[in-house]
Amino acid sequence: MSSRTKESSVNNNKNWDDVLARYDIQNQVDLGFDSPHDDAAEIADTTPEKQPPRWAGRAIILVGCATALGNIPLQSFLPNTQSNHFEISVNDASSAPTPSTVAEIATAKDVKPGPTLQLASIAKPVVASSPTAAEAVINNTDIQVADYNDEAVLELTLPKRALETYTGHELINTESTWHTYTVKRYDSLHNTFSKIKQASILNDLRSNEEIKEALKDMKMDTIVRAKSHDGKLEQLAFTPDNKKSFVIEPDGQGGYTGQWQSKVFEVRQARATFSVKNGLFLDGKRVEVPSNIIRQVVSVFDWDIDFSHDVRVGDQVTVVYENIYHDGDLVGSQNLLAAEFINKGKIHRTIRHTTARGLTDFFTPEGREMKRAFIRTPVAHARVSSHFNPGRFHPVLHKIRAHKGTDFAARRGTPVMATGDGVVQLKGRKGGYGNTIILKHREGYTTLYSHLSKYKKDLKQGQVVAQGEIIGYVGSTGLATGPHLHYEFRKNNIPADPLTVELPNSMSLTKKELVKFRADAINMKLQLNVLHRFAMENFDINSATGG
Incomplete structure (x- = not known):
């Protein structure tokens, strides 16, 4: 050293x-x-x-x-070392033992007897002169402190019906079942109630005047839901427009009560993207896109894509639409909000928008209508009986008189459609035309429909109508030899042959409407951009379509 x-x-x-x-x-x-x-x-x-x-x-x-x-209880951290634990339990006063001489706590006057409560303390020594349990009494309530060598267990005695005791709500009957049905075109009330397993109570519901009146709104596309247990109705709800709903419940006296409510059915956005492999409807179903949404996609893009010949394997479809929920269950879907269809490498996009005039339609991201401005024929499956001819010999007047339109022969009462979006400029009698409707369209276009047997119910002058909307019915009023529709198409009041005239591809929004459209369409444009990137990178977004 x-x-x-x-x-x-x-x-x-x-x-x-x-x-x-x-x-x-x-x-x-x-x-x-x-x-x-x-x-x-x-x-x-x-x-x-x-x-x-x-x-x-x-x-x-x-x-x-x-x-x-x-x-410091270091022994609790050492292996195979016994440590002192104690337990505190609160018992009823009737079973309280006498106070121990080891420890005594001052009396608390406001403490009342209660249910048993046991608490365990780990590794805390008990200060006592003997190894037996220390006990203390606080005014009719015992606190027992016990010495254990093993770890104590926390024990709480809870009420059997905790929900009812602490929140005031009854427990949910998990055995109840919901039956859902969407009313079809030709469904009767009896058929609808049979679908939801409640046909037996229909007569009882009709005995209530308020419910009977509300049932008249159960029309096509109405979602109906019935909750029952062992066949006994607990609640019935239906919504004609997914905004207001009528809710029916038993009144506890053998009858039923009902009232209109809001926010019963919830509308949520959903999104999906898929590639065409086996067909639009099959591939859409694979990613849980409802068939009615696919039909809307076909209807919107039908002006630009021939779905019977042009669709190819590998075409990409992206949709943003609305799902309907009730009581947490998906019960239906309604409107297509935006879509993208990549056909043979060309991108087609559309966004749903409601104009200032109240017409809802689909537009390109630039603000032009997806559909053509006009359709050729206002009567479906009709035969042309007389063409546009400025030098025609009039069959009634027996003289040369210009035929400024086209005649479509059809049975009396056949529906007549508006060939384009417009405003009713004239509704009434007009000389030899008989019962006539004139629609005014944008960009100087007008259309005329004459010889009508009657008009659509509640149609008024100044009313906005949409392309394809029924406005009247075929007849033979005025100078007519038989039931047919006389249809004229004019640009700046100059007549043209509706079967051969070059129709505008689409109408653009006015400057004022275009400003509002661009503001409303920002969100949908962003969603389509993001979904387009996901689709190009084969990223699966369909596992989380809610929004």
């Missing part, structure tokens, strides 16, 4: 002595256990003349540290 090491060792020994002298640490320490001799419990202070050995001083320091740390 070097001289430096020896010197350091000597200094260390001196330091121990200095610590003992400086902090006046006594040579005797109560180690916490009983000594067989009374004089062994207290040892006189060490005099300067008789210093204890150096090892004794070190031992005293270590024992002192251990004693100071004795208040």
Whole structure:
């Protein structure tokens, strides 16, 4: 050993002595256990003349540290070491034992007896003069402190019907079932109620005048839901427009009550994208796109894509649409909001928009209508009986008189459609035309429909009508030899042959409407952009279509 090491060792020994002298640490320490001799419990202070050995001083320091740390339950962290646990339990006053002499707590006047509550404390020693349990009584309520060697378990006695006790709501009957049906075109009330397993109560519902009147709104596309248990109705709800709903419930006296409510059915946005492999409807169904949404896609893009010949394997379809939910269940879908169809590499996009005039239609992102501005024929499956001819011989007047339109022969009462979006400029009798309707369209176009037998119910002058909307019915009023429709097409009041005239591809929105459209369409444009990127990268977004 070097001289430096020896010197350091000597200094260390001196330091121990200095610590003992400086902090006046006594040579005797109560180690916490009983000594067989009374004089062994207290040892006189060490005099300067008789210093204890150096090892004794070190031992005293270590024992002192251990004693100071004795208040910390270090034994709980050591393996195979028994630790003291205690349990506090609150019991009824009738079974309370007598207070123990070990510990007594002051009485709390406001404490009342309650249910049993047991709490366990881990690794906390119990201060007591005997190993038995310590007990204390607080004014009719016992707190029992028990000593255990094993870990205690927390035990709480809860009420059997927690929901009813603490929230005031009855428990949900999980055995109840919902039956859902969407009313079809020719469904009667009896057929609809048979679909939801409630045909037996239809007569009882009709006996209530308020419910009977509301049932008249259960028309085509109305979603109807009935909740029942063992065939007994618990609730029935239906919505004609997914905004307001009529809710029927038993009144508890053998009858039923009903009232109109809002926010019963919830509308959420959904999104999906898929590639064409086996067909539009099959591939759409694979990603859970409803068939009525696919039909809307076909109807919108039918002006630009021939779906019977032009659709190819690998074409990409993206849709944003509305789903209908009730009581957390998906019960239907309604409007297509936006769509993208990539056909043979060409991108076609559309966005749904309602104009200031109240007409809802689909437009390109630039604000032009997806559909053609006009359709050629206002009567479906009709035969042309007389063409446009400026030098025609009139069959009634028996003289040359220009035929400024086209005649479509059809049975009396055949519906007549508006060939384009417009406003009713004239509705009434017009000379030899008989019962006539004139529609005014944008960009200087007008159309005329004459010889009508009658008009559509509630059609008024100044009313906005949409392309394809029924406005009247075929007749033979005015100078007509038989039931047919006389149809004229004019541009700036100049008549043209409706079967051969070059029709505008689409109408554009007015400047004022275009500003509103661009503001409303921002969200849909962003969604289509994001979905387009996902589709190009084959990213599956169909697992989370809610929104």
